[in-house]
Amino acid sequence: MRALCWVAAxxxxxxxxxxxxxxxxxDVIVRVRRSATxxxxxxxxxxxxxxxxxGDVLGTEFLGEVVETGPAVRRHRIGDRVVVGxxxxxxxxxxxxxxxxxxxxxxxxxxxxxDPDLVRSDAGCFGRPRAAGGFAGGHxxxxxxxxxxxxxxxxxxxxxxxxxxxxxxAAPTGWLAAELGEVRSGxxxxxxxxxxxxxxxxxxxxxxGAARVLxxxxxxxxxxxxxxxxxxETLDYRSTDVAAELRERSGGRGPDVCVVAVGVPPxxxxxxxxxGRDVDRPDAVREAVHxxxxxGVVVVLGGAQGHVDAFALGAVTDKRLTLRGSRRPDLRDVxxxxxxxxxxxxxxxxxxxxxxxxxxxxxxxxxxxDRADGCVxxxxxx
Ligand SMILES: NC(=O)c1ccc[n+]([C@@H]2O[C@H](COP(=O)([O-])OP(=O)(O)OC[C@H]3O[C@@H](n4cnc5c(N)ncnc54)[C@H](O)[C@@H]3O)[C@@H](O)[C@H]2O)c1
Ligand SMILES: [Zn+2]
Numbered sequence: 001m002r003a004l005c006w007v008a009a010x011x012x013x014x015x016x017x018x019x020x021x022x023x024x025x026x027d028v029i030v031r032v033r034r035s036a037t038x039x040x041x042x043x044x045x046x047x048x049x050x051x052x053x054x055g056d057v058l059g060t061e062f063l064g065e066v067v068e069t070g071p072a073v074r075r076h077r078i079g080d081r082v083v084v085g086x087x088x089x090x091x092x093x094x095x096x097x098x099x100x101x102x103x104x105x106x107x108x109x110x111x112x113x114x115d116p117d118l119v120r121s122d123a124g125c126f127g128r129p130r131a132a133g134g135f136a137g138g139h140x141x142x143x144x145x146x147x148x149x150x151x152x153x154x155x156x157x158x159x160x161x162x163x164x165x166x167x168x169x170a171a172p173t174g175w176l177a178a179e180l181g182e183v184r185s186g187x188x189x190x191x192x193x194x195x196x197x198x199x200x201x202x203x204x205x206x207x208x209g210a211a212r213v214l215x216x217x218x219x220x221x222x223x224x225x226x227x228x229x230x231x232x233e234t235l236d237y238r239s240t241d242v243a244a245e246l247r248e249r250s251g252g253r254g255p256d257v258c259v260v261a262v263g264v265p266p267x268x269x270x271x272x273x274x275x276g277r278d279v280d281r282p283d284a285v286r287e288a289v290h291x292x293x294x295x296g297v298v299v300v301l302g303g304a305q306g307h308v309d310a311f312a313l314g315a316v317t318d319k320r321l322t323l324r325g326s327r328r329p330d331l332r333d334v335x336x337x338x339x340x341x342x343x344x345x346x347x348x349x350x351x352x353x354x355x356x357x358x359x360x361x362x363x364x365x366x367x368x369x370d371r372a373d374g375c376v377x378x379x380x381x382x
Contacts, residue, residue, distance in 0.1 A: 002358060024146060026070055028144075040169075044128070053130075057136040057137045061170065074149055084143070085152075086329065087102055087125060088125060089123045091150035093105040126138055153167070159338060174202075174203065177259045180324040183204075187205070189212070292321055293319075295320045297323075354375050
């Protein structure tokens with residue numbers, strides 16, 4: 001089959017790779033109809049993960065049709081249209097039984113961390129290297145989906161592919177952020193990052209009754225989307241004193257909940273420095289900790305932050321903040337989000353700004369990584 005593979009830093013290629021096969025009785029094989037780029041892929045593209053190998057198939061977010069089922073699969077039949085949650089979780093461990101699939105003991109099993117200080121036995125993830133279970137991703141014609149009764153979800157007929165696709169990762173991550181932030185009716189919520197995850201965090205906050213949602217970014221096209229589709233107010237950090245503006249719009253206290261959904265800032269290469277190319281600012285977490293009101297909640301999404309020293313710990317204790325984080329969503333919210341999509345409460349298809357054949361995967365990633373031509377997500381069709 002054809003698949004989009006990582007080759008080397010900043011080099012992707014569509015290659016011929018072996019078709020996936022059922023390996024366990026709880027597996028299904030899915031024929032992919034759509035897959036999307038994601039912010040979590042960017043550090044991989046840059047070659048920052050030492051466990052990534054040339055030929056690894058990328059793609060965390062995908063949707064397709066079940067074409068083969070293992071003998072222990074109960075919830076799926078051949079022909080079902082399913083969206084597959086990006087987290088690979090067993091469904092039976094202590095964490096999964098409590099709905100905390102992102103912390104699954106078995107999904108990313110058998111991998112020792114490259115950094116022993118970081119605990120890395122959590123859920124697996126599609127399209128990630130060995131440190132996340134080594135599961136081949138969705139930018140391919142077919143994918144093996146382990147624990148299919150736990151992680152694959154039948155899509156209601158009323159929900160089209162371009163909408164349901166985002167129930168795999170971006171929408172459940174946004175929902176989890178609002179939940180970890182304990183967003184309540186009347187809250188003021190600030191979100192750093194207007195990518196798909198930031199926008200769907202903003203939408204989740206609105207659905208949970210937030211009175212005001214403020215989204216911070218520097219990309220005007222993304223900020224406009226957050227206004228139009230999530231009902232958010234927006235701040236361009238290049239031209240605004242973000243801290244002052246957030247205080248002003250929250251009764252002088254600061255937002256009740258601050259969510260950081262900015263991704264890992266790319267390291268400025270020598271070329272970037274010479275050409276003065278604009279890159280993301282690395283300080284969103286610090287900004288959120290300082291901006292949040294006393295007794296508020298700061299939620300940090302995304303992996304690979306690693307160790308961040310000079311962290312404003314004093315602000316956390318002085319202001320009695322709650323600091324929470326996650327680098328993967330849970331799976332339990334996916335059916336609820338699909339129902340909201342069916343009822344038109346949650347619309348996501350506008351995030352699919354670029355639709356391309358899988359063969360154009362490298363070009364799609366270039367657009368996405370550069371945020372060029374208004375690209376929020378490139379969506380591939382095999
Ligand atoms: N925890 C989870 O469950 C989970 C799941 C999926 C994605 N994520 C994470 O969510 C994050 C966002 O994902 P995405 O796909 O939307 O990424 P994306 O790369 O498409 O968007 C990130 C946005 O953040 C903006 N940004 C960067 N630095 C900023 C700053 N200092 N202040 C304000 N805005 C800034 C960028 O301009 C960009 O628009 C990533 O870190 C990803 O790893 C987490
Ligand atoms: Zn588990």
